[in-house]
Amino acid sequence: MSQEIRLTYREALKSAIREALLKDEKVFLMGEDVGHYGGAFAVSKGLLQEFGPDRIMDVPLSESGFTGAGIGAALAGMRPIVEIMTINFSLLAMDQIFNNAATLSHMSGGQVNVPVVIRMGCGIGRQLAAQHSHSWEPFFAHVPGLIVLSVGTHEDARGMLLSALESPDPVILFEYTSMLNLEGSIPGDAGKVDIQKAKIRREGKDLSLITYGTGVYKCLEAADLLAKEGMDVEVVDLRVLRPLEEDTFLQSVAKTHRALIVEDAWKSVSISSEVSSRIMEKAFFELDLPVERLCGVEVPIPYPKHLEDASVPQVQDIVSRVKKMLKP
Amino acid sequence: MSQEIRLTYREALKSAIREALLKDEKVFLMGEDVGHYGGAFAVSKGLLQEFGPDRIMDVPLSESGFTGAGIGAALAGMRPIVEIMTINFSLLAMDQIFNNAATLSHMSGGQVNVPVVIRMGCGIGRQLAAQHSHSWEPFFAHVPGLIVLSVGTHEDARGMLLSALESPDPVILFEYTSMLNLEGSIPGDAGKVDIQKAKIRREGKDLSLITYGTGVYKCLEAADLLAKEGMDVEVVDLRVLRPLEEDTFLQSVAKTHRALIVEDAWKSVSISSEVSSRIMEKAFFELDLPVERLCGVEVPIPYPKHLEDASVPQVQDIVSRVKKMLKP
Amino acid sequence: MRLNKSNPAPSLTKAEGLRLLHQMTLIRRFEEKSAEVYTETKIRGFLHLCVGEEAVAVGVSQALQEEDYVLSTYREHGHALARGVEPKSIMAEMYGRLEGCSRGRGGSMHLFDSSKNFFGGNAIVGGHLPLSVGMALASKKQGKKNVTCCFFGEGAAAEGEFHESLNLAALWQIPVLFLCENNLYAMGTALKFTHSEQHLEKKGPAYGIETDVANGMDLLDVMTKVQKAVAYIRETGKPYFLVCYTYRFRAHSMFDAELYREKSEVEEWKKKDPIPQFKAFLLKEKLITEKVIEAMEAEAERQVQEAIDFAENGSWEKVEELDRFVYSEKAAI
């Protein structure tokens, strides 16, 4: 294994896009402001200059149109990376993603496949208020035909896109804008990652924190704080939200006998509901305590910082909840 | 209580729309083919002739546009009933429903409210294949700001719309097309119903069947079959999918100690996931057995009858599963 | 078929005339038979017939080549047949049999045949327009010279996807033919309730897209206009919008009581039936004889019966295979 390098989450994402463009001329990136603007979040900055307008395509505001065009281009043998600026706008492209990308293979009896990768900026925490702070990962995780990935670490920021581009099926990639400037370490030769399995990000024996996305670093931080107080919690990063890989978290629960699921999305009908019910079905007799969930408060996210902070689980909330669970 | 009358689910729905139009001149119905065609499923047949084109508005194919217009009209003091022909097409209106209808009240600090009712034909079982057989109730149930109702019985077909029209907030009403011709009995003076609570449709002591929509009559039928074999199951109709009312099913589970959740929608990240995790959190110590779920197979629904039937829980599947749970 | 320069109508050989009449007749008979077996519940779900609109399907297909892509709606039997998808495999699909072109999983609304570059059978109104834009974009990127032909109804043109797709196609200058079959109704909603500007051909110029109109009841006019359109697309690589005025003689689907239009209106349009019209033209021009017509009709009849027999004898996908094709069985690429 090569030396570790330090880079931001943004740099990791960008280097993967760049590598993909260099490696395969069928790959192109399309999305609002990916080119001349440099990417709404500067992820694709400079790529237009390097690869030209045929590979880095600015598109008009027309989410349904250009996402569908990406799906069509994939049908016809290209390898499009479609960027939907943020998940909030993905509702406008839902019909294309769910009714077309997710169904075409099945509906045609396997004649066609849709190798498109759709990236979206996600997450809350930048005071963007109700219409710009949605966490709609649960919707995508509901729909068969899609592969749904959540980029919770620098390793995955570097590797998930590269792996996604090898899938013959449509992949949804959630990237978290609040993490873009965060620095982290990955091996210098880091590349593709396994996109079928969840991953234990920290071993522990007292309780399993199961999470994804921005929850990963939050849970790791909470675990460190808890360790100082003698509590040894395991952190499971789900990573693959569809098809949800359950063995990893079931084994974790079989070891720790206690689980708390942490998620920014609203609680009802969420990823954590699914994880909790899988544990109910498949690890019930392992449990020392009922599984608990710490999720987003069910409110359209308000603008002011103090209310926004109160809307999603913070590190301290995780710590307190774990303590309550471990020392009832 | 007045005498029982027999009528179809369609007649019940229609009589409610008609009553609403008669009672309040702010009410109007808008949707594709609700007028001249007589309603895609003949629910509004004759209403154009009775009420004229200002109250029964045919609209062009433009789900986002006319649903948004319904929301706007509600903002400005009207009482629109928007019909989205089927839930499959609701994806095109998701942005309007989730980003506007569900958030405007909160985002404006409570200055405005959105008294719109959005009805959709739902359900599978008519061999309409992948793009026309979706059960997207789970999406709507995820989103705060909406009131989400599922019409699983004739009583509710008659009453839910009338109650929904008294809500100051946006209501989503799921109607099931496979039940339209089904006859049932309701009191002659049946009217509004409680739209805050779930309902026990059959009492029983051995196990709770928790369901909604087309699951209700299926579970009742299964319960009858099971009764003949000496198993006494309770049937809980969730009815209100958001805000999900949990007391009713938690009490049921506290009584029966066993629960099976039945749903046509795909299993992952569904209403049943949510119900199961609530039971985990709030009735764990009541359980004699892990809660189980019987849901739609995670596949874009195929056209042929035998495969379509295999895609969703049938009465016989419910019976077998309950037997397995009760006699392990 | 050659385009006669001085006269815009194409001049036909006898063989061509026969082939075209045969195609239209086959579609007509195939659909009438489908309706028949539908009532016997052999076909289920939605069934949308294009009876009356055959000249569009057949006329458009003449200008297309093998490597061109075709996308259509749920009212696509005619397009599929004209494209050369086997009647047998279409009928088997509607029967839900494994031998159907989509393995029985799609049914009437989802005919797919990638060997013919026929990409559905799409049942969300307007939903395939963005796909067609993407396919044409791919062709451009790949340096392919093929055209993408996207059929849709006038009702679909009210959807936002129409607007977004035409804009994208024009911005990107890609070779796509937007082929609008304006049959005056979207289910039961008449054109005047669907579009504030009923002359749909006025919409193309608002995107800077070359636009034309054809009489969809007249095979020769459709052929001429499509020929011109496709020639333009192949030459310039740019999109084209062609509106064919046509009419469906039958109900929207098998569930339609047709409350929204007068019987007399339907009867008026039936007088313009493209099949007898074209037949008369061929007879007048002495390009065909009654005897040849008779033989051709018998052949169409035979093909339809063959399709039915094939479908009747088809097999069922095993229930254990239910969840195949949710994810592709193609190797990772």
Place this chain on the structure above:
Amino acid sequence: MRLNKSNPAPSLTKAEGLRLLHQMTLIRRFEEKSAEVYTETKIRGFLHLCVGEEAVAVGVSQALQEEDYVLSTYREHGHALARGVEPKSIMAEMYGRLEGCSRGRGGSMHLFDSSKNFFGGNAIVGGHLPLSVGMALASKKQGKKNVTCCFFGEGAAAEGEFHESLNLAALWQIPVLFLCENNLYAMGTALKFTHSEQHLEKKGPAYGIETDVANGMDLLDVMTKVQKAVAYIRETGKPYFLVCYTYRFRAHSMFDAELYREKSEVEEWKKKDPIPQFKAFLLKEKLITEKVIEAMEAEAERQVQEAIDFAENGSWEKVEELDRFVYSEKAAI
């Protein structure tokens, strides 16, 4: 203000001239101050300024009456101020304070003031166009004579919602003014990458909608054109599409490095700054004096400072109240 019949430019009184100049100046100063306090992190999230576009906000508002409805985008401070929403309550909103017009819950992108019939502050591009159609439809049904004015950018006109909304409004003949602020960029995407037909005014006729263009850098031209548009709407009850050509002098939002346009282009446009232009006009016509201008500017400055003070001293919503207004607190109706 009276419309001078022989000369299309409105003739102004001194008082009117002063009021208009004051409004534009207030908006300019208010926004510059907002940017300032944004860098002090008093305002957070997205902040979109309309510096350079003030003539549109002010010009349009002159033709509107109290009972008219106004809907806007995330770039709406100018529209809100011109509509008469209190500077204090807007600034407090951007500070996230309870005293803000949306109780602090909306922030810069979601200014609401129902007492002024100002309905957002909508941050999904194109998402409020259907709402505006619905509000105008309600007015028609209720027999109200008010107009709904919907502001949006040229970028929004590429969304499907634009197409669907214009079609619905024209079909239903409802009193809505579609007011497109064409500032040539949608974030960093220039008009030529957004629209295949860059003359957006060609799009109105494709829906049969009365359409016009105004010079958005010229207050008097905006006023004239809007006056005409609103008069038409009030008289006929029909929709109208007005495109104002304008330019934003500052970045799209506070996160924009402006890589997509040349500094020189911005400088060129600054020469057309509507505020000095109008000032010069008033001076030339002797409708104002330097002294009056000075006093007016001081007053604008004072108003902005008052707004800042008000916001600084505002209070915070209690965390316990987080989930209020998810459902309406209005009684069932």
